[in-house]
Amino acid sequence: MTKGKIEVIEKESVVVKFAGDCGDGMQLSGTLFSDTSAMSGNDLSTFPDYPAEIRAPHNTVAGVSGYQVHIGSEIHTIGDKCDVLVAMNPASLRANLQWVNMGGTIIVDADTFVERAITKAGYESNPLEDGSLSSYNLIKAPISSAAKQVALEQGLELKEADRTKNMYALGMVAFMFDRDLQILSNQIAAKFKKKPKISETNIAVLKAGYIYAESIEAIESRYHIPTATLEKGKYRNISGNIATAWGLLAAAERSGRPLFLGSYPITPATDILIELAKHKSLNARVMQCEDEIAGICSSIGASYAGSLAVTSTSGPGLSLKSEAIGLAVMTELPLVIVDVQRGGPSTGLPTKSEQADLLQVLYGRNGSCPCIVLAATSPNDCFETAYMAAKLSMEHMTPTILMTDGYIGQGSELFRIPKVADMPSITPPIAEKNDLNYKPYRRDDKTLARKWALPGTQGLEHRVGGLEKSDILGAVSTDPNNHEKMVYFRNEKVQRVADYIPEQNVIGEESGDLLVVSWGGTKGQTYIAVKEIQKQGKKVSLAHFKYIMPLPKNTAEIFAKFKKILVCELSDGQFANYLRMVHPQFTYRKYNKIKGTPFTTIELTNAINQYLKEE
């Protein structure tokens, strides 16, 4: 179907953003485009960009909803800037122009660039005509009117016909990227399977958009994106929050312990609660509680009674849970606390992402109160990390905090579907009935974990609680030596987890001039930046941490082989400060960003190069 004179550009990856007014259907266009790309063999990463307001005023910058997708052969981030922007009204153009690469393609719905909408978006003159877009490949398409005409011809009512314009835009983008119309049509048919009329019309409008793009002179180039070099297997698209929920369900099934979630809605963690609430058929017991504290306390009760207990939240909610985390540490019960970080302090930036909860997670409690801490590194990694958090918590009988963030929680990428039977086994130390040796605080020699004695089990009646208990017997005790011993045990138990987690790996050479250190949700960005620097022939490697407390045993060994260490994080340097405390023998340089947005590759490569140059 390609026109002979259209140039085909080979590109390793491209970033496409669909943007429009809330209600223009941009999330659907974006999802259909990304799913079709995945089915065509591309690797990808996506990120929905909703306004904070639920129903922001029509045609305003505050009301712009976007969906960004990065496709290619090997994708680790949603991409810094767009190669193609679809802007369905003046406001969405204004909100997103800064994120379009110079020379990139901008497809606008020209029908919407009327005076009132242009003014409402904050423009003083029509950007389509005042020359301000001359550095871009601007395609002015009559998207609304053309879509409406096709839809009316198909017999749709006027109101419904107006809503098909997202398919016209999608059709145009499908042409540019040579997407298979059949796959797209099947996706649309599945989406609207209960409304055949809407389904047929949307497919007709999609095709009309495709044909329009093919026929106009404006589209000078099509992109050819090589397919992914991924491991063979069955794949799906998954967001971080869903992956977290599923990882926990997998751990529940594998351990034989029913899942209990006590939670309270909070952005950007709510999707975990919503997802788990769906899965009653998997025996997920989900309570939406009256507050964050009830969320964690009901989970502690559930853990005491033998469930894999989880509470999910974001930074402010974690603050409210602090006292109860102490209770779980003291009673030495398993508990997974999920912190989907957002910008802080206080209410902060609820819809933006940050890594500034680390010190709260590590130390934000009274007393000496250690937890195992893991930080997921990407949307699909949330599955494995949630699974491991549950495994470690149950096997070592101590709370585990799983850190993710708004960016990886809401972003999505391809996920190679595992088999639950292939996941590592989970064997919690459950006490047998009538075990004459059972004592509440008798410990395993190796892990120092106490046994999990479930109410209802004959012969194991015992009492636990927040008061300090005597070693082994578990009676209330204020004995000074006993307290010091118990503090030691609780700390040492967490430290010994280092014997049960993988060693830290290094991406690149094992020694060199500079080691870039990062942790948690920034892996995609630091990986890309370090790869780029390595291509320039520089001796730079990356150590990206997922196990935070305890750190992997070989951490110091790795650090010692590099001349310089640069810690990159989306906070004011909390991980760097933590490393200074644990491994004070090294000098850490910090590269921090606290803007609520992810690192861009250029920011990181600049920082790395600058530090390499410094004496």
Added chain:
Amino acid sequence: MSYDIIERSEVPLTKEDFASDQMVKWCPGCGSHAILASLENVFPKIGYKRENFCVISGIGCASRFPYYVNTFGFHGIHGRATPIATGVRVSNRHLSVWVTAGDGDLMAIGGNHFIHTIRRNVDLNILLFNNQIYGLTKGQYSPTTPFGQITKTSPYGTIEKPFAVGKLVLAAQGSFFARALDNNPKLMVDVMFEAAKHDGTSVIEILQNCVIFNDGAHKEIADRTTAADKQLILKHGEPMIFGKDRNKGIRLGAKGLEVVTIGENNITEKDLLVHDMTQEDSGIHNMLVDMKLPHYPMAFGVIRSVPTPTYDELLEEQIKAAQKSSPIKCVDDLLNSGDTWEI
């Protein structure tokens, strides 16, 4: 029905079976001693196996309770006994879950959890030790301290209206409310037994004396020598009669409840209200919990016990229905559901 699903002991248990090896450390004369004895008496009567009882508390004098009962016990944090207990019961319906907590714990720091637990109707038994004072922190006023009372933190008298526990329970759509006194062990055992049989959140307000920081707070009501005239002990299906001569009663008048004397103004037993604890409409129950001295006697016994589906039971039903109807039977099914493709 919880009472039927929890496994019973094959051999009869005794009070001694429920006494733990821990030394009881309440002040001599504290009402908690009698409450503990009543609980140890009622557990064998209820008849479940010892390991199927679970006693959960928050912080305060009342919250030392779990250490003294030889069952499964959990001493939580201030105000949070009810959500902890909720988690236990929702995880395992085969446990009889008891919460012991004071008025500070349940009405102040745990007030929000208290009303929401009741609203959900999780099958728990809550013993609220109401001594109208903070005891463990040594004598500050609580949310149930009477208006104007002088305490360590209200040297000029409190200027806050106290909560009426029963009214709060009814406003939160409570399905069970009973009132008892720490100096009447028989009444305590009776209402605890009724609470155990009731499916849902059962709240028992126990008027308790704190000998050290609020001695005699309930004296006017509790004094045994005058109790017959000051206490109306309610029995389901029986007319509301009280008084040392058993000649006083409660009638529903045009403006609410009235105290009348049998034999005066042609009043007979037939004119009196007959207690119906199962009445869904909480109007009469509200009036009963609101009766105060000196115009009325105070109501005791089971004031309300209305069969209401419990949260844990409804959850179990939803799980069973989903397991039957959903195509997703295991996590592998879930992982492979929706759009997937081979690469």
